[in-house]
Amino acid sequence: MTTVLESLNRSLHTCMKTSDKVYFIGEDVLDPYGGAFKIARGLSTAFPERVITTPISEAGIVGAATGMAIRGLRPIVEIMFGDFLTLAADQIINYAAKLRWMSDDRVRVPLVVRTPMGGGRGYGPTHSQSLEKHFLGTPGLRIIAATALDDPGKLLQKVVLDENDPVLFIEHKLLYGLPVQPLNSIPEFEVRRVKADYPVYHLAINDAPQPRLTLAAYGYMAELARKAVQRLAYEHEVFAEMIVFTQLSPFNLAPLIDSVIRTKRLLTVEEGTLTHGWGAEILAKTLETIGPSLQARRLAALDMPIAASGPLEDTILPNIDAIIRSCLQLAS
Amino acid sequence: MTTVLESLNRSLHTCMKTSDKVYFIGEDVLDPYGGAFKIARGLSTAFPERVITTPISEAGIVGAATGMAIRGLRPIVEIMFGDFLTLAADQIINYAAKLRWMSDDRVRVPLVVRTPMGGGRGYGPTHSQSLEKHFLGTPGLRIIAATALDDPGKLLQKVVLDENDPVLFIEHKLLYGLPVQPLNSIPEFEVRRVKADYPVYHLAINDAPQPRLTLAAYGYMAELARKAVQRLAYEHEVFAEMIVFTQLSPFNLAPLIDSVIRTKRLLTVEEGTLTHGWGAEILAKTLETIGPSLQARRLAALDMPIAASGPLEDTILPNIDAIIRSCLQLAS
Amino acid sequence: MKASSTEAADLYRQMLRIRRFEEAILEAFPRGLIFGTTHTYIGQEANAVGVLSQRQNEDIVISNHRCHGHFLASGGSMSALAAEMMGRSTGVCAGRGGSQHLHWDNFFSSGILGGTLPLAVGMAFAQKAQQSGQIVFAFTGDGALGEGVVYESLNMASLWTCPVLFVLENNRYAQTTPVEVNLAGGIGERFRSFGIPTDEQDTTDVAKIEACARSAVDHVRNGKGPYALIIHTYRFAPHSRGDDMRDPAEIERFRQRDPLKIQATSLKKSVLAQLDVEVRTEVEDAFNQAETASMADPASLTYPIDLIR
C-alpha cells in the first residue's frame, strides 16, 4: 500500500532525478524535516544543490521561482499552507500567469506551486481553508487538484516535467495519509479514466441500474462523495454516478456533460465556501451547455471562516451525511 | 448635470464632514492632485489631518486601515488601480474579513477599500482588469459596485458611515465621466428601486410587452446593457428587462428571481473574464432556485489578459453589439 | 533600580504560570483534549512578562502564532485559553479561533506571519489620532522578518510617528530554520534603516528585560514614535509538537539560562515553594474548568455578515 504522501514524495524524487532543471523551493523543506507535511522528505539529501529552503516570503519565493522558470529551470514551490497563497496572489495573477501572453507567447513560465489545502484537523481559521476558489478562472493559470484515485504522483510528475505554463497544484491535507487507489482496485465501483492530459474519472457502482443523478467533485471531497454514492446505493437504492476532476481550471466538461445529459441531475461537492466557489462555474457551464432541463445543487462549506473547535468545524465543512441528504433531495 | 466622479467626490466630503472618525488613506491622494482619478479632490484641503497620503504599500495600507477600523476610526482606503488588490489579498481575505467572526463577533472592522476597475482606456494588462471576481464569496467581505444610476454618492456614503463590516467598493473607470442618472430621468425606461439596504434596480422599457428575457449586470456593464436593451426593442422588437446589482457579495437574488420566473431566460453581463466570474454564481443560484426550466448564458471578457492596443482590447471586452447578439441567441 | 522582592516574585510567578500552562497543554494533547496544534512559549517567558510589565491598562497587545505567553502576561484568562484550545463554548473566542487566533479585550493574535504588523501600526495610528495615550506592543519572531509587509509597516510606523513598540523575539529559529539561513544582514539594521531606534539584548533575565522595556516604552509613550526592542532568546520546546530538529546539546546549553532559574536566584526558597503550589493549583483549576465546560455548540455559529438584506 502506498499513501498519497508517499506517491507525491516519490514523484518528486523521480522528477528531480529525471531533470536537473527541477528545483524544489519552500519554507523548512530541508531534511530531516522535509517540509511541514513531509512531502519533500529525502529530497535535500539526494539533491542538495537543488533544494532551497527559503525565508518566510511567500510572494518573494513565488516571484523568484517565476524568474527561475523564465530562465530555463523548472521550479517547484511549496507553500506551507494553502491559506498563505493570498500573499502570493499578485505574483501568481499579475506576473506568473500573464507573462507568456503579455510577451506575445515568447516567454514561458514552467512554474509549479504546490500547496496543501483543507480542514478537518482543528487548525482554525487561517490554516484550514480551501482558497483555490479565489484563483480559479485566472487566465494563464492551470489549477490541478490531487486525488487519492489512480496515481497522484504521476499527475504531479506530468505537471512538473511536461508543463510549460504555471500550475497551481492543490493537495488536500487529509489525502496525504490515505492509500492510493489504482482504478481497478476500488471495490464495487467501475472506474473509467476519460482520455485527457489531466484525467477526468467516471465512477459508477458495478452493475447498477441507470443512474438517477451525477456527482461532481475533486480532491478529498471525491473520497467522501464516493462513500456517499456507495451508501446511497445500499441504504437508499438511489444510484448515482460520479465525475472526479483533476484539472479545475481551465476544465474539460465533456465527461460531466455526457453523464448529466443522461441523469439531468447534478450535485457538485467542494470543501471551499459555497458562494462563488468551484461548483458555481460547473453549474453555470453545464446549464449553458445542456439547456433548460437541468436540476442542480451545490454542497460546500458554509460561508464563514473555519473554526478550530471540532464540533464547529464538522458543522461548517461538508460531510458524507450532508452529501447523502443533498443527493436524496435532488433525486426526489 | 453631475458626473459619477463629482457624486463620489461630494459624498466623500459629506462623509468626512459628518463624522470625524472618517479617514481617507491612499497613494497620491493629497491636493492639488487628489488621487490618480481625482476622487479625493479637495479632501486634504478641507480635512488636512484626516487625509493620509501613503507609501506605495497596498498590503500595508489596507492592514493599517484595518487596525484603525478596529480601534474606532472609519478609514477609507483608495487603491489606485483595482489591479493592485492582489497585493492586499491576504490582508483582505485573511485579516479584515475574518477578524469579526474569529473574535466571536467582538471585533468590528468598518473598513472601506475603494478602487477603480475596468478597461477601455488602453492601459494594458496590469491596469485594466476587473479583478473583483477573485474576491467575490469571501466570507465576511461585502462587495459593492457603483453604477451611474440613481445616486452613487449616496451608496458610498452608506458604506462609509453606516457599515460596520469591511467593504470593497468597486468603481469602473469609465463611469467617472458619465452623468449620474436619477431613476426618473432615464428616457424610455421605467426604473424601480427594489427596497434593500443596497439597492437592486429593475429596468424595463416603458409600456413594453411581456419581456422575453432578463439581463443582469452591474457597474459600467449596466450602462452598456441598458443601451443594448433599448436597441433590442427598437431594432429587433425583442423586449428584455434588466436587473442591476449594487451589492455583489453577498447578494440579494429575489428581484432577479422574480423576473426570471417570468422570462425563463437569463443573460449576465460582466467585464471580468468569463470563467469563474460573477455570472457563474448568478446562474448557479438562479438554477438552484427556480429549477429545470431556465435557459441562461453569460457574457464576459475573453479568458485572457487585457491588451493595450485598442482593437485587441475592444475584442477582449464585452460591448453593446455582443450583448445584443447574446440576447438574440438566447431569445430565439 | 532594584525591584522589590514582591515585584521580583510577581515576575517569577507570571513566568511560572506560562511555563506550567504550556507544559499542561503539551500533556493534554496525547489525551486527545486539544484541537489543532500549538506553539508553546517555553523558554521565552521573560520576554512577555518583562515587556508587558510596562503595559498600562488600556494598551494594546498584538501577538503572533506563539501567543499563549503574551496572552497570559496581558492578563488573559488561563481557563478561557485552555477552553479555547479544547474547543469549548467558554473559550476565549468560543472555540472559533483555537491556539493561534485569540482576541480578548485589547489583545489580538493571528496565524499568518507578519500580517499583524500593519494592524499594529494602524491601531497605534488610531490611538494617537484619538489622543488616548494608549500604545501598542507588537510581538514578532525572527522568521516573520521574511515577510514584506513587515517592512511596509516599519515604514508607515516611522513616517507617521506611531506609538508602537515592536518586540522582536529572536529565538534563533523559524520552525526548523536557523536564523542565519533565513536572514541576511542584521535584525537591528533592518529596523534602524527605517529610522526606528532599537535596543538589542541577548538575555533571558526578566529584570533586565523589564528595565529595557521601561525605557523603550517611555520613548513610545512620550510621542517619539516607534521603537524596536530586539531580544535574542531561545525556545526550549519544539516549534509546535514533536518537530524539533535542533541539536539536543544546543538546547541543553540554552537551558542553562532558563529565565525561571535566573529569576529564582533572587527569591527565597519558601517563596518559590509557595508560588509553585499556587501556580500548579491555578493551572489544574483552569484545565478542570475548561474540561468540564460544554463543547462549542454548532448552533452558536453565525455568518460573518448578514447574507442578504
Add this chain to the structure above:
Amino acid sequence: MKASSTEAADLYRQMLRIRRFEEAILEAFPRGLIFGTTHTYIGQEANAVGVLSQRQNEDIVISNHRCHGHFLASGGSMSALAAEMMGRSTGVCAGRGGSQHLHWDNFFSSGILGGTLPLAVGMAFAQKAQQSGQIVFAFTGDGALGEGVVYESLNMASLWTCPVLFVLENNRYAQTTPVEVNLAGGIGERFRSFGIPTDEQDTTDVAKIEACARSAVDHVRNGKGPYALIIHTYRFAPHSRGDDMRDPAEIERFRQRDPLKIQATSLKKSVLAQLDVEVRTEVEDAFNQAETASMADPASLTYPIDLIR
C-alpha cells in the same frame, strides 16, 4: 579613466535617442496615436545609458513602468517600441503590452511596482545555477521601495549570493509624492541592512555613472553577490502626462544638470550637430514605420493556455 571621444559621443547619442523618442511620444498623444498612457524617461537618461554600457550581450534587464529608456539603452528597437505604443502588429509585444509591459530578448518590464524584483532575483539565481556568467540589471524607483516584496527580494538575493545589480533611480518623487513623505530612514541603509553593498551617487553625469556601474558590475559578475547602485536623479517631464504638481522653479533648477548638457560639454559642436540630425532622422523613421504598420489584428489573439485538452 577618460573615455575616448567616440565613446563619449556614443553615450551622448544614446541619451539623445531616448530624449528625442520620449519627446516624440509626448507629441504623438494629442494626435491620438497612442493607446493608454506613458511614463517618460526625460531627465534620467544618464542612468540607463551609463549603467547599461556595462551590460554584456546576454545579460538580463528588468525594468519598471518607466521603461522606454532602459529598453532603448538595452538595444531594443525604437520603431517596435513606437509601434507597441500605437497598438500595431509590429509592436514589441504585438500590441498586447503597451508602454509599460515590454518583453524583448532578455528585457522585461511590467506595471506592478516592486513585483519585478523577485523575478530579477530568480533569474539571477538561474543564471548562477547554470553558470552562464550572465548577470541581471534590475531598475527600480524610489517609490517602489514602499512595496514589501522588494525586501523579500533583497533578502533572498543576499542569502543566495545572486548576481543581480539593483539600480535604484531616486528621482525624488513617486508620482506626486516627494520621497521624504514616502520613505523613512535612508535608501542606502535599506539595502545595506540586508548585507548588500551600495554605491550612492547624486549625479546626472553619464561618464560618472558609467564608471560607478563598472565597479558595481565587477562585483556582481565576479560572484560576490548583489550590489545596489543608488542614483539620485530627477525627471524633467510629468510623471505620466499633464500630472506635474512640482514647483516649476525646482524643475528649472534640476534642468541645470541636464545629463545631455553635461555630456555635450565633452563633445565638439560638429559632432553634436551631426548626432542631432542622425537621431532626429532615426526617431522620425521609427515613428513613420510604426505609424504605417497595420493595427494589431484581433485574429492574432490567443488564449494564454489551452482551455481544454
